[in-house]
Every structure is written in C-alpha cells, then in structure tokens.
Amino acid sequence: MEKLDKTIRTRIAPSPTGDPHVGTLRTALFNYFVAKQGGGNFALRVEDTDKTREVPGSLEKIYESLEWIGVFPDEGMKYGGDFGPYLQSKRLDLYQRYANDLLEKGYAYYCFCTPQRLTNLREEQEKNHLPPRYDSHCLKLDKDEAASRAKNEQYVIRLKVPEDEVIKFNDAIKGEIEINSNEVDDQVLMKSDGYPTYHLAVVIDDHLMKISHVIRGEEWISSTPKHILLYRYFGWDLPVFAHLPLILNTDRSKLAKRHNNTSVLYYKVEQGYHPGAMCHFMMFMGWTPKEVKECYMLSDFAKDFSLDRVGASPAIFDIAKLNSLSHLYFVSEDIEKLTQDFIDWISDSRHKKSNVEKEFMKLKNETPQLCKAMLEVVRSRCNTLLEMSVGIEKFFNLIPKLVLDDLTLDTKINIANAIHSIEVINSAIAKMDVTRLPENSAARISWLTDYFRSKQPAHLSGRDYLHPTRVAITGERVSMNMFEYLSVFLLKKDGKKEIISRLSDAKKLLENN
Ligand code: GLU
Ligand code: ZN
Numbered sequence: 001m002e003k004l005d006k007t008i009r010t011r012i013a014p015s016p017t018g019d020p021h022v023g024t025l026r027t028a029l030f031n032y033f034v035a036k037q038g039g040g041n042f043a044l045r046v047e048d049t050d051k052t053r054e055v056p057g058s059l060e061k062i063y064e065s066l067e068w069i070g071v072f073p074d075e076g077m078k079y080g081g082d083f084g085p086y087l088q089s090k091r092l093d094l095y096q097r098y099a100n101d102l103l104e105k106g107y108a109y110y111c112f113c114t115p116q117r118l119t120n121l122r123e124e125q126e127k128n129h130l131p132p133r134y135d136s137h138c139l140k141l142d143k144d145e146a147a148s149r150a151k152n153e154q155y156v157i158r159l160k161v162p163e164d165e166v167i168k169f170n171d172a173i174k175g176e177i178e179i180n181s182n183e184v185d186d187q188v189l190m191k192s193d194g195y196p197t198y199h200l201a202v203v204i205d206d207h208l209m210k211i212s213h214v215i216r217g218e219e220w221i222s223s224t225p226k227h228i229l230l231y232r233y234f235g236w237d238l239p240v241f242a243h244l245p246l247i248l249n250t251d252r253s254k255l256a257k258r259h260n261n262t263s264v265l266y267y268k269v270e271q272g273y274h275p276g277a278m279c280h281f282m283m284f285m286g287w288t289p290k291e292v293k294e295c296y297m298l299s300d301f302a303k304d305f306s307l308d309r310v311g312a313s314p315a316i317f318d319i320a321k322l323n324s325l326s327h328l329y330f331v332s333e334d335i336e337k338l339t340q341d342f343i344d345w346i347s348d349s350r351h352k353k354s355n356v357e358k359e360f361m362k363l364k365n366e367t368p369q370l371c372k373a374m375l376e377v378v379r380s381r382c383n384t385l386l387e388m389s390v391g392i393e394k395f396f397n398l399i400p401k402l403v404l405d406d407l408t409l410d411t412k413i414n415i416a417n418a419i420h421s422i423e424v425i426n427s428a429i430a431k432m433d434v435t436r437l438p439e440n441s442a443a444r445i446s447w448l449t450d451y452f453r454s455k456q457p458a459h460l461s462g463r464d465y466l467h468p469t470r471v472a473i474t475g476e477r478v479s480m481n482m483f484e485y486l487s488v489f490l491l492k493k494d495g496k497k498e499i500i501s502r503l504s505d506a507k508k509l510l511e512n513n
Pocket of ligand 2: 110
C-alpha cells in the first residue's frame with residue numbers, strides 16, 4: 001500500500017440524524033485505533049448537508065457516545081484542529097467552487113429535469129424491471145446554453161459517468177472490487193438548494209483534510225466508484241478504502257431495532273452497560289486479535305488492533321456476549337469507581353429515578369460505606385447498572401411478610417431446632433459491635449461467616465442452623481448468601497435493630513405454629 005509511509009489520518013463522518021447508531025461507534029473505534037497506531041489524528045466531521053433529515057441535539061449525542069467509551073477525537077468542532085471547519089454546512093463555498101471546476105472541465109453537467117420528468121422516468125423503468133437510473137438526458141445540452149439557463153432556472157449538477165468502464169479498487173478488507181460504470185448513476189453532486197450531496201462533499205473533505213484511510217461500513221461500497229471518479233476528475237490520489245463487514249442479529253437478519261436496540265445511548269443511559277465492555281464488544285465486530293485477552297484497556301487495542309485482521313464476513317451482534325463482558329468488566333472494577341459511576345448514572349437527568357435510587361442518593365453522603373457494600377455484593381450477579389439498581393432494592397426494606405411455609409418449606413425441618421438456631425443467631429447478633437466490623441467488604445463477609453460458624457451448636461447440621469434464619473432475614477430460600485446479606489444490612493443505621501426484631505418475629509411464628 002503506497003500510502004503507508006504518509007501520515008495516517010482517519011475520520012468518522014456521521015450525519016446528525018438522531019441517536020448515534022452502534023454501527024457508528026464501531027466505525028469510530030476502528031478509525032480511532034488505526035490513527036493511534038500510526039501516530040496520526042482521528043477527526044470527527046459532521047455531514048449535515050441533508051437539512052431535511054437533521055435532528056437537533058444529535059451532535060451532542062455523538063460526542064457523548066464516543067466519550068463514554070473513552071474515544072476523544074483529535075479534531076472536530078468541539079476538539080479543534082487545523083483542517084476545519086468540521087461541519088459541512090460551513091463549507092458550502094468550497095463545494096460550489098469545486099463543482100464549478102468540474103462543470104468547466106466537462107466532468108459534471110447541469111440538469112434541469114423537473115421532478116415530474118424524473119418520476120415518469122422512474123415509473124417507466126420500474127415497469128420494465130430496470131434499475132432506477134437517470135438517463136443522462138441533460139448531458140446532451142449545449143454547455144454554454146446550459147450555463148446561461150442556470151442563471152434563471154432551477155438546476156442540479158450531475159456527475160458525468162463514463163460508459164462501460166470497469167471501475168476497480170483495492171479494498172483493505174474486502175480485497176479487489178470491480179464495478180461496471182454502467183451500474184453507476186449520474187449522481188447529483190449539487191442540489192437545487194445549493195447544498196452538495198454526500199458524494200461530492202465527502203470526496204472534497206477527505207482530500208482537503210488529508211484523510212489517508214477511509215474506513216466505513218460496507219453499505220458505502222456501492223458509492224465508492226462515484227468517489228473514485230471524482231478523485232480522478234480532480235486529479236487527486238486515492239485514500240486507502242476499507243469497508244467494515246455488516247453487523248447482523250443472531251438470526252443473521254440485518255441489525256435492526258426489532259431485535260436489538262441500535263442506539264448507543266440505550267446501552268449507556270437506559271441499561272448502564274460497562275463502557276469498557278461495550279468497547280470490547282464493538283471491537284470484536286469484525287476484528288479477531290492474534291491472542292484474545294479477557295479484558296482490554298484502550299491502550300491494549302491501540303497496540304493489538306490491525307486492519308488486516310478484520311474479516312470480510314458479517315459480524316454478529318450477540319447481546320448475551322455483551323452481557324457477559326459487561327459483568328466481567330464490572331466485577332473487576334475498582335469499587336470506589338463503580339460507586340461513583342453508579343451515582344453518575346442515576347444522576348443523569350434523562351434517567352427516571354426509582355424510589356430505591358432516591359434512597360441510595362440520600363445515603364451516599366451519610367453512609368458511603370453502605371453504598372459501596374451494596375454494590376460490592378450485588379455486582380457479582382449483575383451485568384448492568386440497571387440490574388444493580390434492582391438488586392440493591394432488598395437492602396432497603398426487609399420483605400414485608402414472614403410466612404411460616406417459607407421458613408419450614410423443603411426441609412424436613414425440625415421446629416424445635418429452628419427455634420433454637422434462631423435464638424443462637426439472634427443473640428450472636430445482639431452481642432455484636434457493628435461499628436467494629438471490618439471495613440473491607442470481603443473481609444467483613446468472611447469475619448461474619450467465621451463468627452456465626454463459631455456459634456453453631458454441635459447438634460445442628462449446617463443447614464438446620466442457617467436455613468430458617470436466612471429465610472427469615474432475606475426472604476429467599478436459596479440464592480442469597482446470608483453472610484453477604486448481613487455484611488451489608490448491618491451497616492445500615494438501624495440495620496441491627498431491624499434484623500433482631502425480624503428474627504424475634506420469626507421465632508414467634510414458629511412457636512405459635
Ligand atoms: N455521512 C456518512 C454516514 O452518515 C459518512 C459515510 C462515510 O464515512 O463516507 O455514515
Ligand atoms: Zn436533466
């Protein structure tokens with residue numbers, strides 16, 4: 001590849017048309033790491049030439065999505081840089097100038113066709129099962145005559161496409177690609193509103209911004225021949241083209257909302273996935289490293305990533321994989337950081353706070369240790385911040401009603417033994433100085449485990465000893481580890497009191513049975 005000795009510069013060029021798509025995130029990541037590896041810059045250019053599709057606020061969401069996973073572009077409206085403006089609507093003069101240049105050289109032409117004529121043409125083609133294409137009608141117009149008509153009439157400017165030529169390019173991922181020019185439309189380059197189309201603007205900007213690698217989704221392959229013609233007409237060198245494989249649902253249908261949410265902010269704001277996991281997940285949409293690591297830092301990707309290990313076949317968006325990665329990243333997170341991230345996530349104004357979350361926010365200053373302890377315990381069973389938020393619920397209120405059946409069910413439980421064990425545990429708790437419990441969550445759990453085990457009466461089995469108490473306190477017969485639970489609950493202001501009265505209730509219930 002003759003470009004590799006030059007400075008590597010990459011970009012993403014999203015349009016501000018709504019919530020940022022996960023596919024854009026993947027494209028951004030691949031571009032970012034190619035730039036980082038080559039010691040070059042990664043730019044964010046905004047392609048806002050289709051004013052009808054623009055959605056206010058989109059730009060901020062693009063920044064937010066990228067920054068969430070740690071990608072800060074080197075250049076862009078928000079980030080500065082020497083190749084601006086990075087917003088296409090601020091570059092209109094430029095496009096006009098280059099379009100005029102093409103007209104002069106005969107590489108583009110004025111088209112005055114009315115919408116009605118174009119509609120008739122399309123309908124005719126449809127009827128004859130032909131692909132919808134402009135018929136080069138206005139190419140036959142006299143050049144000077146057309147130029148003077150353009151002073152008074154509405155027009156667009158179209159690309160002149162040579163007849164029957166094989167346009168070839170070498171894609172860094174897909175290999176050699178050939179498209180016959182007869183399949184290429186005389187693309188509109190300048191619209192009647194004075195805005196360029198994507199095709200003209202993208203080529204001019206990539207050239208002027210000295211982009212060395214155009215890395216984008218596979219859906220742009222069919223546009224590439226148009227771009228190649230433009231590079232040729234302008235006399236510019238081609239960048240390296242690399243088209244990333246499609247992203248599909250697990251049933252191999254095209255990634256769409258119906259199966260998986262496609263908005264990056266759904267994963268950030270609504271679910272609270274781990275950004276490191278999201279990055280990891282997206283990086284594996286097409287790329288296979290030489291050696292797979294369990295967790296990656298951004299710097300690992302910068303080191304390991306390479307375009308020639310990106311495959312051409314479709315990538316699968318498997319949410320189960322994202323879940324397990326997110327779990328893995330959360331459990332290995334520093335607990336202080338996780339607690340802060342959880343608080344930030346709850347504080348997002350777009351997030352509707354649950355009652356438990358409101359309680360949590362109150363506690364975060366009063367008893368920060370309690371907040372950390374809750375997350376420390378629940379994260380071992382959660383994949384997302386949302387799941388953690390549901391998980392901590394049980395630490396706020398004991399389940400409202402004790403049921404005898406639950407206390408005695410699925411054990412051939414001996415009531416006398418159950419009463420005895422509850423007494424033992426209750427008095428052990430009563431004697432405990434909770435202010436002196438170990439600070440560290442794991443240490444606290446193991447201290448409690450040892451403490452209660454040391455009180456276990458010799459004639460009771462482990463199960464007889466712990467089961468009734470666990471049910472009485474946690475309301476759960478199986479899944480919950482009682483020592484973990486107590487390690488959190490006893491940090492609550494009246495936690496000890498609540499547990500003691502709870503166990504007394506349980507005892508009464510058993511006695512009156
Ligand atoms: N504006 C295009 C998009 O929305 C950019 C495509 C490209 O990277 O050339 O994805
Ligand atoms: Zn025309």
